[in-house]
Amino acid sequence: MSYSPKTGAACTCRRGVERDNCPRCEGSGWQIDFAAIRAKHMKWRAYFPVTYNMSPIDYVVSDKPMESKEEEALWHYNKSREHDGLKPLAELPYGVEFRPLYHNCKP
């Protein structure tokens, strides 16, 4: 079973059958922090504006422990630049916009 973050609050379900079938705590007795799960699975679409060398382009990115969405977006952008024979950038160009993408993922 995968790890589910807990809110630290005890669940209101009763022990036994009710708890085993409880969607709020998944049988653990502690309420699961679904907001934290959603944040962890949250995806973003990064919109890059038109620049002198590049057409507008967008990528789907997410925040990870080892790599922020900004770093991931820059990595994708530099891959696209490389494809066009352009030098990689050290930071995101001015005007990049991140918009949240909501999707249904099973917590």
Ligand SMILES: [Zn+2]
């Ligand atoms: Zn419960």
